[in-house]
Every structure is written in C-alpha cells, then in structure tokens.
Amino acid sequence: EIVMTQSPATLSVSPGERATLSCRASQSVSSNLAWYQQKPGQAPRLLIYGASTRATGIPARFSGSGSGTEFTLTISSLQSEDFAVYYCQQYNNWPPKYTFGQGTKLEIK
Amino acid sequence: EVQLVESGGGLVQPGGSLRLSCAASGFTFSSYWMHWVRQAPGKGLVWVSRINSDGSSTSYADSVKGRFTISRDNAKNTLYLQMNSLRAEDTAVYYCARGAGRGYDYWGQGTLVTVSS
Numbered sequence: 001e002i003v004m005t006q007s008p009a010t011l012s013v014s015p016g017e018r019a020t021l022s023c024r025a026s027q028s029v030s031s032n033l034a035w036y037q038q039k040p041g042q043a044p045r046l047l048i049y050g051a052s053t054r055a056t057g058i059p060a061r062f063s064g065s066g067s068g069t070e071f072t073l074t075i076s077s078l079q080s081e082d083f084a085v086y087y088c089q090q091y092n093n094w095p096p097k098y099t100f101g102q103g104t105k106l107e108i109k
Numbered sequence: 110e111v112q113l114v115e116s117g118g119g120l121v122q123p124g125g126s127l128r129l130s131c132a133a134s135g136f137t138f139s140s141y142w143m144h145w146v147r148q149a150p151g152k153g154l155v156w157v158s159r160i161n162s163d164g165s166s167t168s169y170a171d172s173v174k175g176r177f178t179i180s181r182d183n184a185k186n187t188l189y190l191q192m193n194s195l196r197a198e199d200t201a202v203y204y205c206a207r208g209a210g211r212g213y214d215y216w217g218q219g220t221l222v223t224v225s226s
Contacts, residue, residue, distance in 0.1 A: 001171070034212030036154070043204055043218055044154065049211035056214075087154050091212060096168035098144065100154045 002026055002090055006101035012109040015078050021104045023071040023088035032092040035064055035073045038103075039084045047086075048073065075106075083108050111135040111215045113205050118220030125195050125224070131188040131205030131217055139163070139183040142208035145190050147201035148219075155201075158190065159208065173199075195224045 003026040013019045023033070031051040036044040046055040048064035051071055061076045075082055088101040117129040131143070145157040158169045158179040167179050178191040188205050202221050206213035 036212070038154075043216035044213075045216075046212050046214050049214075053211070055212075085153075089154075089156070089212065091208075091210075096159065097170060098156045098159065100146075100156060103153045 001095060001097050002029060002092065002099055004088055004090055004099050004101035006086075006088055006104050008104060009102070010105045010107060012107050013078055014109045015080060017078055017109075019075040019078055019082075019106055021073040021075075021086055021106070023066075023073070023101050025069045025071075025090055028068045029090040029092040031067050032090055033064075033066070033071050034089045034091060035062075036087045036089065037082075037084045038087065044087065078106075080108075082106065111207070113207065113215055113217035115203065115205055115217040115220040118203065118222045120223045120225065121195055122226050123196060123224055126191070126193045127195065127222060129190040129192065129203055129205075129220060129222070131190075133186045133188065133207075136207070138181075138186040142210075143179075143181060143188045144206045144208050144213060145179060145188075146204045146206055146213070146216075147199075147222075148204070149198075149201040152201075157203070160188070192222070195222075197224050200224045 005024045007022045033051045035048040038044040052064045085103045091098045112134045114132045144159040160179045176194045180189045202219040204219045205217045207215040
C-alpha cells in the first residue's frame with residue numbers, strides 16, 4: 001500500500017501571506033495526485049488533480065506542483081475562507097488503493 | 110446538477126450489519142467509477158472501497174476487506190456499501206464520491222455510522 005505523508009500537521013499563517021503544504025508518497029504515483037480542502041461539517045472539495053491542474057471553479061491562488069513522490073500545494077495570498085484542513089490523495093491505479101494523507105490544518109496566525 | 114445523496118447510516122451494535130446507499134443524479138452514473146470514503150470523528154479521510162463503472166471490478170482497504178461489499182445498480186443510479194461484522198473502529202461519516210480518473214470531483218454530504226453497544 002502506498003503511504004501518503006503530509007507536512008506540517010498544522011500550519012499557522014497570516015491572511016495575505018503564502019502557505020506551502022507538502023505531501024510525500026512512499027513510492028512513485030507519477031502525477032496521480034489530488035488535493036482537497038475540507039471545512040468543518042462539510043464534505044471535501046477537490047482543488048487540484050493531476051498534481052497541478054486546478055479543478056473547475058478553483059481560484060488561481062491555489063497551485064500544485066510535483067511528480068513522483070514529492071508534491072506541494074501553494075496558496076498565495078491567503079484569504080479568510082482558505083483556513084481549513086487540506087488532504088492529498090494518490091489515485092495511482094496500482095495497487096488499487098487510493099490512499100489519503102493525514103491532513104494539514106491551515107490556521108490563522 | 111450533479112447530486113450524490115447517502116442514506117442508511119445509524120446506530121448499530123458491534124458485530125451487526127448495515128447497508129449504505131448513495132443515490133446519484135445529474136450525470137450518467139453508469140459511466141463513472143464510484144468510491145466510498147470514511148472519516149472517523151475528528152480524524153482524517155480514509156479511502157474504503159471503489160467499484161468500476163459496470164460493477165465488474167472492486168477493491169477495498171485492508172481494514173474492511175472481507176467485511177464490506179461495494180456494489181451498484183446502474184438501472185437505479187445507486188451505489189451501495191454492505192457492511193458486516195461492524196466494529197467500534199468503523200464508526201465514521203461515510204461519503205460516496207464520484208471518481209473521474211482525476212480525483213473525486215463530487216462528494217455526497219455523508220451519512221454517520223455509529224457502532225456501539
């Protein structure tokens with residue numbers, strides 16, 4: 001099973017600043033990596049797929065990069081609505097187990 | 110408008126069974142792989158199971174393999190998760206999600222399963 005590890009567990013950033021979240025896979029997942037945002041009491045929302053493609057309706061301040069085993073989600077100029085928990089997920093087809101990272105909580109500094 | 114609506118959650122005793130349903134609308138259900146994801150209270154997301162578009166192929170997380178069965182009825186646009194031999198650690202909100210080969214672009218609102226005596 002591919003293990004996804006996110007860092008840091010909690011990130012404190014001031015509004016208007018940049019946030020950088022990391023995700024590492026235990027083996028290569030190519031570019032089969034997605035990022036999700038989840039707010040309390042809500043279902044997750046797809047932000048990024050294919051490691052770097054923004055999903056429909058996602059603002060340009062969200063960007064993803066990386067391939068293989070190392071991935072980054074960057075949020076430039078944080079807005080109040082961006083404070084949430086972020087998860088990465090690999091969807092490599094083999095083995096067919098689509099594991100998530102443990103999440104990074106982005107909180108207001 | 111794409112909608113996924115889960116139902117069937119509730120309180121069940123350890124060792125019991127429950128069947129979750131996910132009613133899909135607003136898209137061609139039979140064209141998409143579907144997944145179940147769960148989230149224990151205050152914890153992260155955990156992938157549970159997936160099924161391909163015609164139901165001929167399934168896969169499971171190790172933690173539920175042999176106890177849970179995913180299925181679908183494309184005529185009824187409905188996804189199912191049969192959960193047997195439930196344990197306290199299965200307590201979670203269960204989400205169904207549409208797999209588009211690029212992550213999960215639509216999610217249901219979730220249904221809470223509580224396993225307790």
